[in-house]
Structure formats: C-alpha cells, structure tokens
Amino acid sequence: MTCLPAHTDKRLGLVIDLDTCVGCQACVTACKEWNTGGHMAPLTDIDPYGGNVDGVWFNRVHSYEHTTEMGGRTVNFPRSCLHCETPACVTVCPTGASYKRASDGIVLIDEDKCIGCKLCSWACPYGAREFDTDVGVMKKCTLCVDRIYNDNLAEEDRVPACVAACPTSARHFGDLGDPTSAVSQLVAERGGVDLMPEMGYHPTNKYLPPRAHTTRAASVPAPALEPVRTEGGFLGWVDRMLSN
Amino acid sequence: MHPAFSVVFFTTATGAGYGLLALLGVLAGVGAIPPDFWLGFIGLGLALGLIAAGLLSSTGHLGRPERAWRAFSQWRSSWLSREGVASVVTFVPAGLFGIGWVLLGRTDGWVAIAGLLAAVGAVVTVCTTSMIYASLKPIAQWHSRYTLPGYLIFSAMTGSVLLNALLQGFAVGSNILLAVCLTLLGWGWKLATWRHNDRLEIPTTANTATGLAGGTVRSLEWPHTEENYLLKEMGFRIARKHAAKLRRITQLLAFALPVLLLAIVLALPWQAAAVLSVLAAAAQFAGMLVERWLFFAEAKHTVTLYYGR
Numbered sequence: 001m002t003c004l005p006a007h008t009d010k011r012l013g014l015v016i017d018l019d020t021c022v023g024c025q026a027c028v029t030a031c032k033e034w035n036t037g038g039h040m041a042p043l044t045d046i047d048p049y050g051g052n053v054d055g056v057w058f059n060r061v062h063s064y065e066h067t068t069e070m071g072g073r074t075v076n077f078p079r080s081c082l083h084c085e086t087p088a089c090v091t092v093c094p095t096g097a098s099y100k101r102a103s104d105g106i107v108l109i110d111e112d113k114c115i116g117c118k119l120c121s122w123a124c125p126y127g128a129r130e131f132d133t134d135v136g137v138m139k140k141c142t143l144c145v146d147r148i149y150n151d152n153l154a155e156e157d158r159v160p161a162c163v164a165a166c167p168t169s170a171r172h173f174g175d176l177g178d179p180t181s182a183v184s185q186l187v188a189e190r191g192g193v194d195l196m197p198e199m200g201y202h203p204t205n206k207y208l209p210p211r212a213h214t215t216r217a218a219s220v221p222a223p224a225l226e227p228v229r230t231e232g233g234f235l236g237w238v239d240r241m242l243s244n
Numbered sequence: 245m246h247p248a249f250s251v252v253f254f255t256t257a258t259g260a261g262y263g264l265l266a267l268l269g270v271l272a273g274v275g276a277i278p279p280d281f282w283l284g285f286i287g288l289g290l291a292l293g294l295i296a297a298g299l300l301s302s303t304g305h306l307g308r309p310e311r312a313w314r315a316f317s318q319w320r321s322s323w324l325s326r327e328g329v330a331s332v333v334t335f336v337p338a339g340l341f342g343i344g345w346v347l348l349g350r351t352d353g354w355v356a357i358a359g360l361l362a363a364v365g366a367v368v369t370v371c372t373t374s375m376i377y378a379s380l381k382p383i384a385q386w387h388s389r390y391t392l393p394g395y396l397i398f399s400a401m402t403g404s405v406l407l408n409a410l411l412q413g414f415a416v417g418s419n420i421l422l423a424v425c426l427t428l429l430g431w432g433w434k435l436a437t438w439r440h441n442d443r444l445e446i447p448t449t450a451n452t453a454t455g456l457a458g459g460t461v462r463s464l465e466w467p468h469t470e471e472n473y474l475l476k477e478m479g480f481r482i483a484r485k486h487a488a489k490l491r492r493i494t495q496l497l498a499f500a501l502p503v504l505l506l507a508i509v510l511a512l513p514w515q516a517a518a519v520l521s522v523l524a525a526a527a528q529f530a531g532m533l534v535e536r537w538l539f540f541a542e543a544k545h546t547v548t549l550y551y552g553r
Contacts, residue, residue, distance in 0.1 A: 002318045002320075002321045002322055003320055003321045004321075018455070018456075023344070025467075028467070032342055041487070053468075053469070053470045054471070054472060054473070056473070057467075057468075057472075057474075060467035060468065061385060061467050062463065062465070062466065062467055062550055062551075063463075063464040063465040064450075064454060064456070064461050064462060064463060064464055065462045065464045066459060066460070066461050066462075067459045067460045068377065068458045068459030068463070069459070074407070074464060075454070075456060075461075077454055078466075079272075079550060088379075088381065091321040091322060091323075092321075092322050092323070092324065092376075092380075092415040093318060093321075093322055094314070094315035094316075094317075094318050094322045094324040094325035094328065095311070095314035095315050095317060095318060096314070096317055096318050110338075113311070113314055113316060114307070114308065114311075115306050115307065115308045115309070115311045115312055115315060116306050116307020116308045117305070117306055117307075117315070117324065118307075118477065119324055119376070121370060121473075121474075121477065121478075122245070122380055122382070122383065122477075122478070122545070123380055123381075123382065124547075125381065125382035125448070125545075125546040126453075126546075126547065126550075127474045127478070127547030127550060129476065130472070130473045131307065131477070132307075133307070133472050133473075135307070136306075136307030136308045137307055137308060138307075141431070182456075193455040193457075194455070195452070195453060195454070195455050196448050196452050196453055196546065197452065198447045198448060198452060199382070199448065199546075207454075209455060209456065209457065210456075214252075242541045
C-alpha cells in the first residue's frame with residue numbers, strides 16, 4: 001500500500017560530511033558494484049563502451065563552487081535517496097510498488113509490481129530515482145538493505161557499501177530517529193541540514209555543511225632558518241672565490 | 245520535462261473526448277439536442293473513441309504495460325490510480341447512455357440519468373488527470389492554482405468545438421456561442437497561466453538543493469559525462485529555445501483560428517458552415533497538441549538545479 005506508515009520504529013539513514021568529502025567517487029563505484037548484484041539488480045548499463053554511455057546509478061557525486069563573501073571553495077556533493085519521512089514518490093505510485101518500511105523507514109520498490117510509469121521520479125525533487133530502460137522498471141537506493149541485516153557479513157561490514165568504501169569517513173550510517181545515536185549527535189554537533197526543506201518531504205539523510213573559513217594564518221612552529229655562518233680556511237676561500 | 249508524445253496525445257485526446265461526452269450527456273439529458281441516431285452514433289463514438297485511444301496511448305510510455313491493471317489499486321493515495329479508476333467507472337454510465345440513445349433511440353428517463361452521470365464521471369476524470377500534475381511539488385509550473393481549472397476549461401472548450409462540428413455536420417443545430425465563449429475563456433486562461441509562469445519566483449535554489457547557505461553555488465562538474473535518465477526525462481530544453489514561437493502557434497491554431505472560423509460560420513449556408521466547423525475543430529486539436537507539448541517542455545523540475553541548468 002502506498003499510504004505512508006504513521007510511525008517508523010527506526011529512521012535509518014546517512015549523514016554526509018561535505019567538509020571531508022574529497023569527491024573520489026569510491027562510494028559511487030562501491031554502490032554500483034554491490035547493487036548490480038543486490039536487491040534491485042541489475043543496474044543496467046547501456047552502451048557502456050560507446051559514445052552514448054547511460055546507465056542506472058543510485059549515488060552520484062557532483063562538484064560545486066560555493067562562493068561567499070568569505071571566499072570561494074570547491075564542495076563535493078554526493079547525491080542519493082534521502083529516505084524521506086513523507087516521500088511523495090511513494091504516495092504517487094499507482095500500483096503499490098513503492099513503499100516505506102514501518103520497521104526502519106527505508107523507501108523501497110517492489111520491482112515485480114512496478115509498471116514503469118515514471119511518476120515517482122517526477123515526484124522526487126532530488127533526482128534519487130532512475131529508470132532502467134532495459135528492465136522497464138524504476139530503481140533506487142535501498143540503503144543496502146541486503147547488507148545492513150546480512151548475518152553472512154562480519155558485523156563491521158553491515159553498513160551500506162558507500163559508507164564502507166569512503167576513505168575519508170565522510171559518510172556515516174545509523175538511526176536518525178534515536179537522538180542518542182552517534183549519527184544524531186554528529187548532526188547536532190555539526191549543524192546538519194535537510195536538502196530542500198521547503199519541499200516538506202522531511203528527508204532522513206542529513207548533510208553536514210563545510211566548516212567555517214578561518215581568517216587565521218597557518219602557524220609555523222619552527223623558527224626560520226638562519227643564514228649559513230661564513231666558513232673560514234680553505235672551504236671559506238673556495239666559497240668566497242665561487243661567490244664572486 | 246520531456247514531452248513524451250504518448251502523454252501529450254493522451255491528455256489532448258481524452259480532454260476533448262471527456263468534454264464532448266459531458267456536453268452530449270448534459271445537453272441530451274435535458275433535451276436540448278434531439279436523439280438523432282447519427283448524432284448519437286458518431287458523437288458518442290467519437291467521444292468514447294478519443295477517450296479509449298488516449299487511454300491506450302498513455303500505456304505506451306509504460307516500461308511494463310502488461311502490468312497496467314495494477315494501477316487501479318492505490319486510489320487512496322495516488323492521483324494516477326484515481327484517474328484510472330474514474331476513467332473506467334465513467335465507461336459504465338457512458339455505455340448505458342450510448343445503448344439508450346443509439347439502440348433504443350431515446351434520451352429521456354433512465355437514459356437521461358445515465359447521460360448526466362457520464363457527464364459527472366467525465367468531469368471527475370479530468371480533475372483527477374489535472375491533479376496528477378498539480379500535485380507534483382518539484383515542478384512549480386504544474387504545482388499551481390492554474391492547472392486544475394486549465395484542464396477543465398480546455399476539456400470543455402475542445403469538447404464544445406467538436407460538438408458544434410457534429411451538430412452542424414448532421415444539420416441538427418449548432419452551439420457556436422458556447423464554443424466561441426469557451427475558446428475565448430481558454431485563450432484568456434492560457435495567457436494568464438503563461439504570465440504567471442514567467443513571473444514565478446521559486447523558493448528552491450541551488451543553495452537549498454545542496455544545503456550550502458549563502459553566496460552562490462555554481463556547478464563545477466557533473467557526476468557523468470553523458471546525459472543520464474534524469475537529464476533526458478527532467479532536463480528537456482529544446483522547446484525553451486522556441487517557446488515564444490510555439491506560444492504564437494498555439495494561440496493561432498487553438499484559439500484565434502477557431503474563433504474566426506466559427507464567426508464566419510454564422511453567415512454561411514449549411515454545407516459551408518459544416519466544413520468550416522470541422523476545420524475549426526481540427527485546427528484547435530492541432531493547436532492543443534502544441535499547447536500540451538509546451539506544457540511539458542516549459543516545465544522545469546528541481547533536479548535540474550543539481551546540474552546548474
């Protein structure tokens with residue numbers, strides 16, 4: 001049923017740190033690698049080695065130049081499903097293929113019910129859903145639902161593939177409905193924000209803005225080097241001759 | 245938004261079909277038009293044919309059309325599902341109305357009631373179609389108070405111009421005044437809608453989309469080198485280049501030419517009047533296809549902000 005659950009026991013989601021993301025695309029490839037064999041498999045690629053490359057990806061990293069009166073900087077920006085609390089992509093679905101889980105708040109698609117009308121992708125302001133033209137159904141991030149509860153994986157690996165792959169720990173996974181969880185505390189500490197809050201979809205995923213610019217110059221702990229003492233004797237004579 | 249031809253044709257054809265069905269149902273129901281066999285046969289055939297062709301065409305853009313029956317299940321939350329249910333339910337009174345008029349040759353009593361119910365169903369279905377678009381918050385040009393009345397007006401307008409062509413064709417009267425008034429109303433509404441859209445101040449910006457407060461956010465690099473699904477479906481840009489020209493074509497074909505032709509019809513004998521009435525309906529249908537195409541092509545989705553478009 002595409003009506004939304006009144007309450008979800010958990011609100012699993014991601015916290016993405018725009019301060020430390022270096023735009024290396026490791027999360028993008030790790031996501032593709034896991035999910036092309038995972039719950040929503042395959043993530044079809046069309047003409048992968050040709051001139052009109054196209055394909056389904058759940059996670060895309062943009063780069064922006066953010067310019068304020070404090071100066072400009074490059075911000076790398078990973079974009080994926082935000083697993084909203086009130087996702088319009090679910091309520092517009094005419095078939096019941098899209099749903100939000102009452103247990104953990106993850107937004108999923110039942111591929112066997114999807115008719116490929118694409119209306120959910122129109123309803124998502126974030127561009128989180130991508131249509132698989134080969135299979136004829138819509139696809140989206142599953143928050144690696146087949147990893148996070150997977151008993152066959154070591155406990156430390158039971159996180160989304162993008163989180164596991166991030167070399168700078170810019171991606172964090174946890175329960176954002178629990179104010180005592182590590183991710184909730186990180187959001188509170190760093191002033192995490194919602195994307196497009198004016199849309200009113202209450203995204204679960206939060207973004208940590210880059211830390212403020214500093215006006216302090218870099219500190220130099222060692223004293224500057226002194227000029228070399230003038231040598232006497234033979235080496236001093238050679239030095240004086242060569243310096244002329 | 246990418247204007248898929250199947251959807252452009254769908255909204256134009258079903259709009260005209262439901263408008264014609266509603267007018268036939270109401271006017272025959274109250275006895276304003278005679279229960280003429282050929283008028284009923286061709287008129288209802290055309291209305292239901294346009295509706296059926298539109299609905300079939302709309303399945304053309306589905307990835308899995310064989311599962312389309314599933315779309316009747318989620319009427320509690322989805323306007324698309326409600327549209328599916330309303331369109332199918334409307335066929336019941338419309339079918340009874342057709343049987344009464346065409347096979348039994350009467351439009352009074354229960355046939356009149358069926359006609360009025362078909363008209364109600366037609367109005368409800370057009371409302372549900374418009375709400376599919378009006379409910380989409382990421383597309384500001386659609387999420388507007390102009391969308392629902394626009395669909396109703398254009399449906400009544402195209403339906404009335406078609407009905408006039410039929411009445412003139414079978415020489416059983418005319419409804420030129422209604423057709424001209426509705427066409428002028430449609431023209432005014434379209435101009436007001438364009439004016440509104442051209443002055444839109446959308447609160448969603450690249451700043452709120454990325455969570456980067458203050459200053460400017462400029463797209464430096466896309467995540468991919470070629471156009472992906474999002475850009476093909478939601479980042480359509482061809483029409484914006486020709487928008488001014490296409491708007492003039494729409495005004496000429498959908499509004500100005502039909503009004504002019506219908507005004508000339510008043511002064512002409514029957515055969516010539518019938519030919520011009522049919523021409524007016526054809527020109528308007530073509531004009532509305534362009535209008536619907538622009539409705540999609542000029543609509544801007546918030547995902548384009550991520551791409552600096």
